[in-house]
Amino acid sequence: LKLPPVDIVVVGAGAAGGIVAEQLALGGLRVVLLERGRWQKFSETGHDELRSQRTTVLGNAFGPDDEHYVRLAQGADGSFQKVLPSEGSYNNIAACVGGGTFSYGAMAWRYMERDFRMRSVYGAPEGSTLEDWPLSYQDLEPFYTKAEWEVGVSGKAGANPFESPRQKPYPMPPLPFNREAGMLAEAARRIGWHSFPIPMAINSVPYQERPACIACPHCVGFACEVNAKNSTAVTAIPRAIATKQCELRTRCVASRIVMDSASKASGVEYFQADKLFEQPCRAVVVSCSATETPRLLFNSATKLFPRGLGNNNDWVGRNLQGHAYSGAFGLFEEELFDGLGPAARVACCDFSHGLPNGLKGGGMIANEFIRLPYLFSRMAAPQVPRWGIEHKRFVRKNYKRSAGVMGPVQEMPVFESRVELAPELKDYWGIPSLRSSGHRHLHDIEVGKFIAAKCEDWLKEAGAVSTWKSVAGRGVSGGQHQAGTCRMGADPKTSVVDRYCRIHDLDNVYVVDGSVHVNNGGFNPSLTIQAIAYWASAGMVSELTRG
Amino acid sequence: MSKFIGVNRREFLVLAVPLYAAGPLQTFSRDEARLVEALCDQVIPADDAPGAKQAGVLYYIDRQLAGPLQRFRSAYQDGLSKLRNACLSRTGRDFTDLPFAEQTQFLKDVEAGRVEQLDTFFRLVIDHTMEGFYGSPAHGGNRNEVSWDMLGIRDVMEGHPH
Numbered sequence: 001l002k003l004p005p006v007d008i009v010v011v012g013a014g015a016a017g018g019i020v021a022e023q024l025a026l027g028g029l030r031v032v033l034l035e036r037g038r039w040q041k042f043s044e045t046g047h048d049e050l051r052s053q054r055t056t057v058l059g060n061a062f063g064p065d066d067e068h069y070v071r072l073a074q075g076a077d078g079s080f081q082k083v084l085p086s087e088g089s090y091n092n093i094a095a096c097v098g099g100g101t102f103s104y105g106a107m108a109w110r111y112m113e114r115d116f117r118m119r120s121v122y123g124a125p126e127g128s129t130l131e132d133w134p135l136s137y138q139d140l141e142p143f144y145t146k147a148e149w150e151v152g153v154s155g156k157a158g159a160n161p162f163e164s165p166r167q168k169p170y171p172m173p174p175l176p177f178n179r180e181a182g183m184l185a186e187a188a189r190r191i192g193w194h195s196f197p198i199p200m201a202i203n204s205v206p207y208q209e210r211p212a213c214i215a216c217p218h219c220v221g222f223a224c225e226v227n228a229k230n231s232t233a234v235t236a237i238p239r240a241i242a243t244k245q246c247e248l249r250t251r252c253v254a255s256r257i258v259m260d261s262a263s264k265a266s267g268v269e270y271f272q273a274d275k276l277f278e279q280p281c282r283a284v285v286v287s288c289s290a291t292e293t294p295r296l297l298f299n300s301a302t303k304l305f306p307r308g309l310g311n312n313n314d315w316v317g318r319n320l321q322g323h324a325y326s327g328a329f330g331l332f333e334e335e336l337f338d339g340l341g342p343a344a345r346v347a348c349c350d351f352s353h354g355l356p357n358g359l360k361g362g363g364m365i366a367n368e369f370i371r372l373p374y375l376f377s378r379m380a381a382p383q384v385p386r387w388g389i390e391h392k393r394f395v396r397k398n399y400k401r402s403a404g405v406m407g408p409v410q411e412m413p414v415f416e417s418r419v420e421l422a423p424e425l426k427d428y429w430g431i432p433s434l435r436s437s438g439h440r441h442l443h444d445i446e447v448g449k450f451i452a453a454k455c456e457d458w459l460k461e462a463g464a465v466s467t468w469k470s471v472a473g474r475g476v477s478g479g480q481h482q483a484g485t486c487r488m489g490a491d492p493k494t495s496v497v498d499r500y501c502r503i504h505d506l507d508n509v510y511v512v513d514g515s516v517h518v519n520n521g522g523f524n525p526s527l528t529i530q531a532i533a534y535w536a537s538a539g540m541v542s543e544l545t546r547g
Numbered sequence: 548m549s550k551f552i553g554v555n556r557r558e559f560l561v562l563a564v565p566l567y568a569a570g571p572l573q574t575f576s577r578d579e580a581r582l583v584e585a586l587c588d589q590v591i592p593a594d595d596a597p598g599a600k601q602a603g604v605l606y607y608i609d610r611q612l613a614g615p616l617q618r619f620r621s622a623y624q625d626g627l628s629k630l631r632n633a634c635l636s637r638t639g640r641d642f643t644d645l646p647f648a649e650q651t652q653f654l655k656d657v658e659a660g661r662v663e664q665l666d667t668f669f670r671l672v673i674d675h676t677m678e679g680f681y682g683s684p685a686h687g688g689n690r691n692e693v694s695w696d697m698l699g700i701r702d703v704m705e706g707h708p709h
Contacts, residue, residue, distance in 0.1 A: 046708045050682040057678050058615040058686065066615070086615075216707045217700075225707060339703035373681035373694055386658070387590040387673045388651065395681075396596065399698045 002267075005280040006030040006247075007544065009268045010287060011254045011296065013037075014099020015526050016513040017287030018232025019147075019533035020540075021248075022240035024285075027541030031246040032279055034270055037063045037096035038250040039233070042223040047216075049372045053094055053103040053480070054221030056086040057374075062103050062223075063095030068428035072435035074476070080422070080435055091322075091436060091478035093289045097250060098233025100289075100480055101526060105220030105344060105369055106201040106229050108153040109523035110144045110531075113137040113164040114353050115361075115410070118519050121353075122360035125443045128412035129319055130360075133518045134490045134499040135535075137164050143531040143538075148199075151530060152207045152230040155199030162194065162349035175204045175213060180336045180403050181345035184367055187462035193348045198366055201230040201527070202342065210234060219342035220369040252277075255431045257284050257300040257309060257509060264507045271429045283508035283544060287533075290320065290482035290515040291419050295434050297486070297503075297511075298421045310486070310496045310503035310511075317420050319413040319484040321520050324440055324472035326448030327365065327406030328456035329379065330464025337400035343370040351407070351454050352522045359447050363407030363522035365455055371404065379404075381468050403464070405455040409448050409472065410522040412441040413484055417476045438476040448472045481525050483514035500539035501532065512536045572606075573613040574620065579627050580605055583672070585643045586630075589654055590676040592647075596697040599676050607679030607688030619671060626668030633662050 010021045013035035021033040045051065045061040053062055060066075064085040072080040073089035083090045094100045114121050116133040124130035145168045147153075157169035174197035177185065181197075188195035202224075203212045213228040227234050240246040253271045258278060260266035267280040286293045294317035298308035308316055347366035355362050371379065377395050380386070384394045417438030425433040452469040459467050489495025492504035497516050503509045514520070514529050521528060572580055587599035587608070599605075612620050634642040634653055642650060657665045679688030695701045 043708070047704075048683045048685060050678055050686060057674075057682075058611065084618075217703050218707060337700075339700065373698060373700070374678055377677045377681045387654075387676075389592050389594060392591050392594070392596075392598075396697055399700070 001275065002278045002280065006032050007282050008032070008285060009034060009279050009281045010285040011268060012099065012287035012289070012292070012513065013097050013232065013237055013248060014093075014287060014289065014513070015101045015232060015529045016533040017285070018098065018236040018240065019530055020285050020287060020512050020537050021246050022236040022243075023534060023537030024541060025240045025243040025245035027537070027545060029245065029541070029544060031240070032281070033237070033240065033246055033248045034252040034254055034268065034279075035097055035248065035250050036253045037094070040096045040102065040223060042225045045223055047218045047222055049374050052221035055372070055375055056092070059086045060092060060094065064092065069433070070425065070427060071433050072422045072425060074435070074437035076475075080437075089436070089475075091291055091482055093291070093480055093482060096233075097237060097248070098231035101201075101231035102233050103221055103223055104229075104231070104480070104526060105342065105524070107344065107366075107524040108148065108151070108155070108199045108201040108527040109364070109521070110163065110166070111137070111521035111523055111528050112162065112349075112352060115519065115521040116140075118361060125360065125412055125441065127414065128441050128443070129415050130412055131487075131489065131494070131518050134488055140531050140535060141165070141167060143534040144527065146534045147527055147530040151201050151235050152203060153199050153201050153527070154204035156197050159196035160194065160349055162352060170199060172204045172207055175200060175202060175342070175345065177345050178340040178343055179338045180343065180367055183336065183462045184346050184403070184405070184458060187458060188346075188348055191457070191461050193350045193458070195346050195348050198345055198347045200342065203228040203230065208235065213342070215340045217339045217341045217343070217370045218372070220344070253429055253431070254288070254296055255299060255429065257286075257296065259300070259302050259309075262304045263505060265509050274429075283510065283540070285510045285512055285540070287511075287513045289513055290485045291434060291436070291478065293511055293513055293515045294419050294485045295421070299432055309509060310506060312505070313493050315487060315494065315496050317418045317485050318415050319487055320417045320419055320436065320438065320476060320478050320482065321411040321413055321484040322477035322479045322481040323363070323408035323520065324411050324444040324448045324477065325406050326363075326409050326452040326455075326469075326471045327404060328452055328459055328467050328469045329381070329402060329404045330456070330459030330462070330467040331381070331398050332401045332403065332463055333465055335400040336403055339370075341370055344368055348458075351451060355447065355450055359450060360412065360443065361410035361522055362447060363409040363451050365405055365407040365451060365458070368404035368406060373399065376402070381466065403459060403462070405458050406470070407451045407455065408481065408522055408524060409444060409451055411444045411477055411520060413519055414438060414441050419485060436476055436478065439474045440472065440477055442474070444472060445474065481514070481520060483517040483520040483525055486511045486515035487518055488516040489518070501536035510536060510540065572609050574609045579623075580609065581643050582627055582631060583608060585650065586654075586672050587676045587679070589650055590673050591680050597693040599680050601690070602680050602688055602693045603690040604676050604679035604688045607682075607686050608675045610687040611675070616675070622668060622671060626665065626671070630657070630665055630668065633665060637662070
């Protein structure tokens, strides 16, 4: 069924798509925002640890569901196995209005100036496609500020001496420290590190007519029971709809971008309740995440783009990356646990860059969100038996006496780490599915070891009597920080989109999500994804309203 | 209001809740259930705090195998019968008839890969037992929030809807 035309179709109502839809609607364009998931309410999912976005053993509370989606993932022996969305190697990202931001932990980091020119600073290690971005931190800075004020970020400007210059403070003061963060901050001071409160897209005071955080112990992986977590589902998307220029259509699964000439898209085809629709438009924005965005481009292949839109040089789906999370855990004699969320409250950027021994990049390190009982039971110290009375005693004794410090270690992009179409494998609607393959760069593991050792030092200084490290393995990365698969670049031969997120060689198809990241920083990526969404939207509005 | 053995309907329902929650089984036969319960109780035994049995972990697994975990149903069918047979041939007794310490020893052998092809299955049982014991009571395990009580976090967890 062919629908009446609009100006823009945005596919994916997540971290980026919600913002693009809002900005284009405010710019006077008529927008249809397609989302494969639906609106979700806190009351539907509550605080069920086994069905959260953190622990998905009984399924993904926020989608995608195991009944409609499937992928293949490459095992250690090189063979491909079927994986469901609730299984780790699927590299799931939530499918609901707000996308990942509806249930994320909401750390709201700016990448650092050097993160945008990693190749110039460090040179690419052998086997990595590390490159400089075609835009700089300075280009993006006003859009980081816009994101912090429009999405709503609490934090303390100037508290992190390693942060790149900012033109405005945060709109809200930081959330208070819990007991553990206070101890770690003291310890950091004693060893000469520079700790500071983590910037969070969580209200510390009432903001934009929504309340302040109530410090519940769940937070990451859950919807917020008071809407103090600033997902696009409670910020940009309602504002987009309020313009009356944007229509959000939920449970709409995009299957193809329709091309009407060699370089011009004319619409988007999608399934809603098993019926196929075509929404004609003047431009298409793909904001489906670093795995689903390449899938839509692959599935939109034409005679002129036989391997998928924007993929004549085989860069779509390449350089899949996330973070090589590494860190340490420690046990303390006294109880640290005070049950106050979001618990992840203190960070240091002393090891984000400038590591010794020629190591490139690094990662911020921060204390962990509260580990709920099931997750904690799976993270016993290595010398503790995996089951039986000793395991139970360990959990019982240490649940309130443990702390974890981890860092999202910046990964070196690897061309062979990728998603591509899986031959013969289709989802519920008959749309070809993905398979993922590849591996982390060995360099990431070296940085991971360094970061884990620093995390261990921090815990010891804070008084941990027993510690152990956790270093990322070599399996292909992605997960909820997935990025890199439609790289932004000046050279169409070695990138997919230009600095304004438009696909090279196409007039009117844009990619706006973590896919465009050249590298993924040593930070949680959502604020950068959103800053780029504001940046790209500004470009699109001026381009598309020119007449 | 209708009466049943001198109890009105509302009182009857309240009284009947634990009985209803304890059964009927949806997936396991009675024999399988006995074995699963014994395995779970090895994974999380009772001490002065309840173990997997009191927490109703069996009912968690039984219910989930008829729902989100149904893809593991055949692994349980195979695994339980292999485990029963391996135990019989090694010890001459049914696993559920062994004294607790001998059950533990048998499972240590399983874990170490000394009992053929059962370590993967036992890992699955460990996973599911941890889920059922420490997860939300809404899924049939962690009855009366026994694990949250043990950890001293019942107040924190109950302060927020589940």
